[in-house]
Amino acid sequence: xxxxxxxxxxxxxxxxxxxxxxxxxxxxxxxxxxxxxxxxxxxxxxxxxxxxxxxxxxxxxxxxxxxxxxxxxxxxxxxxxxxxxxxxxxxxxxxxxxxxxxxxxxxxxxxxxxxxxxxxxxxxxxxxxxxxxxxxxxxxxxxxxxxxxxxxxxxxxxxxxxxxxxxxxxxxxxxxxxxxxxxxxxxxxxxxxxxxxxxxxxx
Numbered sequence: 001x002x003x004x005x006x007x008x009x010x011x012x013x014x015x016x017x018x019x020x021x022x023x024x025x026x027x028x029x030x031x032x033x034x035x036x037x038x039x040x041x042x043x044x045x046x047x048x049x050x051x052x053x054x055x056x057x058x059x060x061x062x063x064x065x066x067x068x069x070x071x072x073x074x075x076x077x078x079x080x081x082x083x084x085x086x087x088x089x090x091x092x093x094x095x096x097x098x099x100x101x102x103x104x105x106x107x108x109x110x111x112x113x114x115x116x117x118x119x120x121x122x123x124x125x126x127x128x129x130x131x132x133x134x135x136x137x138x139x140x141x142x143x144x145x146x147x148x149x150x151x152x153x154x155x156x157x158x159x160x161x162x163x164x165x166x167x168x169x170x171x172x173x174x175x176x177x178x179x180x181x182x183x184x185x186x187x188x189x190x191x192x193x194x195x196x197x198x199x200x201x202x203x
Contacts, residue, residue, distance in 0.1 A: 046085050046093065047119025047195060048073060056101065057109035066115060079104050090114055120195045124149040127156035127203035136197075141190045142176050145199055152178075157202045163191055164198040 046052070050069045054077060056062040067075045073086030080100050085093055090112040101108040120136040122145050129150025137144075142163060152158055158178035165172045176189045191197075 044089060044114055044117065044120075046088055046090065046114065048086055049118035049121075050085075050114055051116035051118070052085065052090075052093075053111075053113040053115050054097065055111040055113070056105070057111070059105060059108070062101065062105070062108075069119070086119075122193050122195070123198040124201070125198065126201035127153040128201050129153055136193060136195055140193050142193065142199060143178075143181075143190055145193060146201070152201060153203065155203045160202055162200040162202070163193075164200065165194060166196060 046069060048069055048071050052064075052067050052069065052075060054062075054064040054067060054075075062078045064075075064077060067077070069075055069085050073084055074082040075085045077083050077097065080097070083093075083097065083100070088096065094110050094112045097112070098108055098110045101110065117135075121133045122136050122140070123133050124145050125131045128146060129152075131149065134145060134148045142161065146152065146161075159180065161176040161178060163174040163176060165174065174189065174191060176191070177186055180186050181190060
């Protein structure tokens with residue numbers, strides 16, 4: 001074996017090791033995007049502001065490419081006029097429309113698709129950097145919503161954050177003490193948010 005052959009045989013493993021290391025570093029440098037929670041069509045409860053697509057197979061005149069859910073919770077559908085949609089899942093609304101259209105169409109095949117989800121929002125206002133409405137994601141809590149709003153402003157009263165929630169009996173108010181939370185107290189006050197909740201940070 002000549003000197004050139006020896007050099008090649010020694011370098012080959014080193015090149016392979018360097019290649020594997022480079023690939024490993026590259027894979028760590030660009031992590032895959034986190035998986036987004038998938039909202040199942042039949043578990044979403046339709047609410048005010050959502051936009052729906054109503055399709056009736058072989059009856060395009062009865063189909064609606066996009067219809068908004070009005071503040072009263074109803075949608076407008078050909079032949080049926082106003083139909084209550086808020087509070088129902090897409091599957092429940094499909095069954096309701098199928099039964100109603102059966103008076104006019106033989107064996108109607110109805111499909112309901114939520115094309116825009118605007119009802120699942122929370123509002124953050126007061127002493128934060130960006131007040132406004134934010135999409136409610138799965139398992140979002142008070143601190144998550146405050147983070148979306150840019151965090152507390154300089155003069156925020158962090159120990160007296162209010163969470164306002166509408167219920168059947170009216171408006172319910174909860175409190176969140178951020179400094180106490182940082183010290184390990186009152187973790188249960190970092191509430192799991194619900195659609196329509198309003199977080200108020202006083203200053």
